[in-house]
Amino acid sequence: MSIRLENIAKHFGNTQALEPVNLDICEGELVGLLGPSGSGKTTLLRIIAGLESADRTSQPSRIMFGERDVTQVHVRDRRIGFVFQHYALFRHMSVYDNVAFGLTVMPKKERPSNGEIRARVFRLLEMVKLEHLAKRYPAQLSGGQQQRVSLARALAVKPDVLLLDEPFGALDAKVRQDLRRWLRRLHSELNFTSVFVTHDQEEALELSDRVVVMSNGRIEQIDAPDTLYHSPKNRFVFEFLGDVNHLEGSVNNGVLTCGDAYLHVDLSNGPEELLLRPHEVRLAEQASDTCHLPVVVTAISPVGAEVRVELEADWLAKPWLATVRHADFERLAMKRGQRLFAHPRQWHRFEEEPQNTARQTRAA
Amino acid sequence: MRRIGDAPAVKRLLIGAALVLSALFLLLPLVAIFAQAFSQGVAVFWANVSNYFTLHAIGLTLGVALLTIPICLVFGVALAWLVTRFSFPGRRILQTLIDIPFAVSPVVAGLIYLLLYGRNGWIGSWLDGHDIQLMFAWPGILMVTVFVTCPFVARELIPLMQAQGSREEEAAATLGARGWTTFWRITLPNIRWALLYGVILTNARAVGEFGAVSVVSGAIRGQTNTLPLHLEQLYQDYNAVGAFACAALLALIALLTLAAKASLEWRASRREALL
Numbered sequence: 001m002s003i004r005l006e007n008i009a010k011h012f013g014n015t016q017a018l019e020p021v022n023l024d025i026c027e028g029e030l031v032g033l034l035g036p037s038g039s040g041k042t043t044l045l046r047i048i049a050g051l052e053s054a055d056r057t058s059q060p061s062r063i064m065f066g067e068r069d070v071t072q073v074h075v076r077d078r079r080i081g082f083v084f085q086h087y088a089l090f091r092h093m094s095v096y097d098n099v100a101f102g103l104t105v106m107p108k109k110e111r112p113s114n115g116e117i118r119a120r121v122f123r124l125l126e127m128v129k130l131e132h133l134a135k136r137y138p139a140q141l142s143g144g145q146q147q148r149v150s151l152a153r154a155l156a157v158k159p160d161v162l163l164l165d166e167p168f169g170a171l172d173a174k175v176r177q178d179l180r181r182w183l184r185r186l187h188s189e190l191n192f193t194s195v196f197v198t199h200d201q202e203e204a205l206e207l208s209d210r211v212v213v214m215s216n217g218r219i220e221q222i223d224a225p226d227t228l229y230h231s232p233k234n235r236f237v238f239e240f241l242g243d244v245n246h247l248e249g250s251v252n253n254g255v256l257t258c259g260d261a262y263l264h265v266d267l268s269n270g271p272e273e274l275l276l277r278p279h280e281v282r283l284a285e286q287a288s289d290t291c292h293l294p295v296v297v298t299a300i301s302p303v304g305a306e307v308r309v310e311l312e313a314d315w316l317a318k319p320w321l322a323t324v325r326h327a328d329f330e331r332l333a334m335k336r337g338q339r340l341f342a343h344p345r346q347w348h349r350f351e352e353e354p355q356n357t358a359r360q361t362r363a364a
Numbered sequence: 365m366r367r368i369g370d371a372p373a374v375k376r377l378l379i380g381a382a383l384v385l386s387a388l389f390l391l392l393p394l395v396a397i398f399a400q401a402f403s404q405g406v407a408v409f410w411a412n413v414s415n416y417f418t419l420h421a422i423g424l425t426l427g428v429a430l431l432t433i434p435i436c437l438v439f440g441v442a443l444a445w446l447v448t449r450f451s452f453p454g455r456r457i458l459q460t461l462i463d464i465p466f467a468v469s470p471v472v473a474g475l476i477y478l479l480l481y482g483r484n485g486w487i488g489s490w491l492d493g494h495d496i497q498l499m500f501a502w503p504g505i506l507m508v509t510v511f512v513t514c515p516f517v518a519r520e521l522i523p524l525m526q527a528q529g530s531r532e533e534e535a536a537a538t539l540g541a542r543g544w545t546t547f548w549r550i551t552l553p554n555i556r557w558a559l560l561y562g563v564i565l566t567n568a569r570a571v572g573e574f575g576a577v578s579v580v581s582g583a584i585r586g587q588t589n590t591l592p593l594h595l596e597q598l599y600q601d602y603n604a605v606g607a608f609a610c611a612a613l614l615a616l617i618a619l620l621t622l623a624a625k626a627s628l629e630w631r632a633s634r635r636e637a638l639l
Binding site: 049051074075077086089092101102106150153154156157 | 540
């Protein structure tokens with residue numbers, strides 16, 4: 001079932017939680033709402049669910065599920081499945097009763113027989129691999145297990161749309177990874193439309209078909225993960241999607257200077273701020289004629305495919321982060337306190353004016 | 365190595381003081397009540413208890429308590445629901461207003477009701493014209509008892525419902541449950557122990573209430589005399605054994621209430637230990 005949002009806004013008291021927003025989600029798509037806390041992503045999800053109602057504004061707002069206009073439809077009749085951030089399992093009911101709840105509260109005419117409910121609940125519990133825990137109570141389960149129960153409970157009523165609010169936020173990294181993979185597989189098997197909220201960019205990029213990046217109640221960009229990462233529309237998206245190093249200074253006759261550091265750039269005169277990803281910083285023992293960026297290694301974390309190195313200098317307001325290949329790390333014999341020179345492989349800059357979000361990427 | 369606060373001398377002193385004080389102020393009076401009640405034998409005790417006026421007072425007291433509880437239950441749940449599930453202007457003021465019956469002396473409460481609903485009162489004079497008498501009759505006793513006891517259930521529920529939040533109710537709604545279904549199957553089971561606890565407190569207070577009731581009941585023997593009022597009358601008539609027989613009955617009800625409360629707490633802690 002596709003979802004279409006037209007002109008959805010929301011305020012709480014004096015704060016505008018959501019500026020008027022339009023969003024189209026295709027049938028069968030898995031969409032991630034990504035943003036920092038307070039960006040309005042959970043509000044948007046709750047409005048789609050019907051747990052919150054959109055503001056009445058001068059322009060009419062509308063929520064469509066396929067051809068069905070659900071703007072005025074109560075949450076219980078929207079046919080959605082909602083997975084809450086902290087699961088919200090019914091604490092006084094067993095796992096079985098939790099999953100069966102949605103089926104047992106159906107009006108008598110539509111309600112399946114007891115045997116059918118039983119079969120359906122156990123099919124779902126099998127799917128989430130929890131059939132052996134059917135008699136347990138939520139407090140007796142681990143976080144990951146509770147999360148799977150809450151998914152099974154939401155899927156029991158065969159929703160048109162599955163909505164998940166920070167589904168993996170409270171779990172540890174390993175369980176999170178497993179559950180992500182599992183949700184991805186489930187999604188492609190059952191092929192429902194789902195929207196999930198997260199503040200974890202890695203999670204959003206890994207899980208989603210498309211990511212909606214939000215900040216301050218606005219949608220900043222909607223794109224597929226790789227497009228998003230490689231061509232962010234503005235500075236916020238660029239900064240939010242990964243670690244960023246800042247190089248601030250003023251340009252004079254094609255040279256950006258910042259304290260005793262300088263870098264040749266083909267930009268017009270004036271104050272300038274360049275942005276670099278950690279993998280775009282190369283480290284060497286010498287400076288060059290066009291680039292003189294002296295740094296000191298302050299921390300080294302050799303975990304993973306690359307070595308993460310933290311760099312500091314007088315001319316830097318915030319430390320830089322660089323990722324170095326293990327081979328280079330060993331060749332330079334890096335250790336803490338060592339003096340090196342940073343060389344940007346490429347850099348990015350964004351125009352200041354909000355309406356002109358032109359972005360430049362230059363090889364240096 | 366000793367842990368912080370683990371000084372044996374202080375510990376012994378505090379335990380000793382607690383024991384002596386509870387013996388002096390709680391246990392001794394309780395024993396004295398029963399000793400006095402049975403001081404002239406079981407037969408005299410029984411004669412006092414089975415006396416028509418005493419039996420009527422017991423009936424009236426229990427009857428009023430029985431009516432008070434459901435009223436306070438409905439009121440308390442509705443109020444706690446309102447305060448914890450909705451936000452509206454005046455919510456905080458309302459939460460403070462709930463405590464008025466605790467803050468006001470019961471005698472004052474009785475007097476206010478007398479002023480309003482008595483024969484010459486603002487509402488009472490109108491009611492009198494329609495031949496309805498509230499004061500100096502059981503409805504008046506019920507009204508002030510409800511006034512005095514109404515905060516108990518709400519007070520028990522509000523912190524619990526605030527802590528639990530409305531997520532489970534929202535979850536029920538997303539699964540298609542209607543309002544009543546949600547209340548019976550989600551809200552009520554989650555608050556049932558606090559609710560029972562509130563009812564027990566309400567009952568204890570309703571049975572024992574003296575001040576407010578004494579103002580509005582008129583204390584007519586065999587008609588509007590509750591057990592605490594009856595007790596006081598017997599004592600004023602120099603019938604010490606009779607008075608203490610009533611006191612023993614009240615103490616017994618109190619002990620039963622305490623036992624019920626303790627068993628509830630025990631069950632709750634066992635349930636938590638299980639989970």
